[in-house]
Amino acid sequence: MKAIVVTDEAAGTSGMTLAERRAPEPAINDVVVEVRAAGWVPTELEWPSTWVDRAHRDRTPSIPGHDVAGVVTSLGYGTTGFSVGQRVFGLADWHRDGTLADYVAMESRNLAPLPDDVDFTAAASLPISGLTAWQGLFVHGLLQPGQSVLAHGAAGAVGTMVTQLAAESGAHVIGTGRAADREKALDFGAHEFVDLDNDALEDVGEVDLVFDVIGGDIQRRSAALITPGGALVSVVGPVEAELVDVRAVDFVVEADRPQLMGIAERVSDGRLRTNIGTTASFEDAIATFNSRERLKGKTIITVRP
Numbered sequence: 001m002k003a004i005v006v007t008d009e010a011a012g013t014s015g016m017t018l019a020e021r022r023a024p025e026p027a028i029n030d031v032v033v034e035v036r037a038a039g040w041v042p043t044e045l046e047w048p049s050t051w052v053d054r055a056h057r058d059r060t061p062s063i064p065g066h067d068v069a070g071v072v073t074s075l076g077y078g079t080t081g082f083s084v085g086q087r088v089f090g091l092a093d094w095h096r097d098g099t100l101a102d103y104v105a106m107e108s109r110n111l112a113p114l115p116d117d118v119d120f121t122a123a124a125s126l127p128i129s130g131l132t133a134w135q136g137l138f139v140h141g142l143l144q145p146g147q148s149v150l151a152h153g154a155a156g157a158v159g160t161m162v163t164q165l166a167a168e169s170g171a172h173v174i175g176t177g178r179a180a181d182r183e184k185a186l187d188f189g190a191h192e193f194v195d196l197d198n199d200a201l202e203d204v205g206e207v208d209l210v211f212d213v214i215g216g217d218i219q220r221r222s223a224a225l226i227t228p229g230g231a232l233v234s235v236v237g238p239v240e241a242e243l244v245d246v247r248a249v250d251f252v253v254e255a256d257r258p259q260l261m262g263i264a265e266r267v268s269d270g271r272l273r274t275n276i277g278t279t280a281s282f283e284d285a286i287a288t289f290n291s292r293e294r295l296k297g298k299t300i301i302t303v304r305p
């Protein structure tokens with residue numbers, strides 16, 4: 001099969017090659033998916049899991065990519081719940097060969113059925129960003145209707161999902177970002193917008209939940225705005241801000257089938273819009289990742305049109 005392969009951590013995306021690899025065999029409880037579309041997160045070549053397995057052994061050459069939408073081609077020993085030919089989408093294991101390939105083997109629990117009216121490109125944009133938003137807001141942030149959310153990076157891949165899911169749940173959403181992000185953040189449902197370069201973050205007043213995708217000084221300043229009993233949820237590493245009577249959670253997104261189904265259902269019925277900035281063919285993928293232009297929104301590679 002064809003796959004995008006990385007071997008050199010220091011080289012970043014410029015070290016990627018499109019290579020021939022042996023197609024994966026399904027292990028116990030695995031599903032092999034013929035990849036139709038794969039999502040890309042620009043930071044993933046910085047994650048240790050791209051380079052080592054769970055025992056910290058070098059696993060290069062590795063295949064990046066974790067968002068997937070495609071069709072089941074085979075099942076491992078003991079796998080239940082899926083059938084060959086079924087449309088699926090999901091989140092591949094961080095420490096295994098990923099989805100920038102013709103085929104990926106992944107545990108069936110990391111997949112969900114894909115409704116017929118959600119296309120593969122849309123579906124591949126959802127697992128990481130949608131699940132991150134869902135888990136940060138409802139599982140870790142324990143968001144309640146009527147509460148307020150400070151959604152950092154509200155025009156980004158995660159931020160647009162945070163904004164939409166929080167607003168749908170009845171929260172008041174204050175999106176943040178750069179000046180140029182204002183219109184997009186409001187269009188995705190933010191009730192207010194703070195331009196972090198020009199507006200005073202402190203003018204926001206008290207909020208119940210800060211969803212942080214930026215960290216550093218923005219996180220420290222945001223922490224001071226959280227109402228007692230509120231929460232600071234970070235997806236960019238351990239919380240460094242000083243907190244009094246505020247719950248802090250930093251987490252890495254996990255696959256969850258009911259949540260994936262909830263996300264797909266919302267795309268089907270129009271409650272949730274995707275935020276796809278760039279789509280490229282498999283052949284153009286490496287050039288796209290290496291483009292000097294800042295990729296906005298989710299980048300999707302159409303592995304098999």
Ligand SMILES: NC(=O)c1ccc[n+]([C@@H]2O[C@H](COP(=O)([O-])OP(=O)(O)OC[C@H]3O[C@@H](n4cnc5c(N)ncnc54)[C@H](OP(=O)(O)O)[C@@H]3O)[C@@H](O)[C@H]2O)c1
Binds near residue numbers: 041043128129132178
């Ligand atoms: N822990 C987890 O499970 C998990 C899951 C998903 C993502 N993440 C991490 O979360 C972060 C965001 O991911 P993403 O996919 O949403 O990225 P993204 O699409 O690039 O969105 C980030 C947004 O925040 C904005 N932003 C960043 N720094 C800013 C600053 N100082 N001031 C104003 N705006 C700023 C960006 O604007 P510009 O594009 O103009 O910089 C962009 O609009 C990444 O670091 C990613 O690795 C973690």
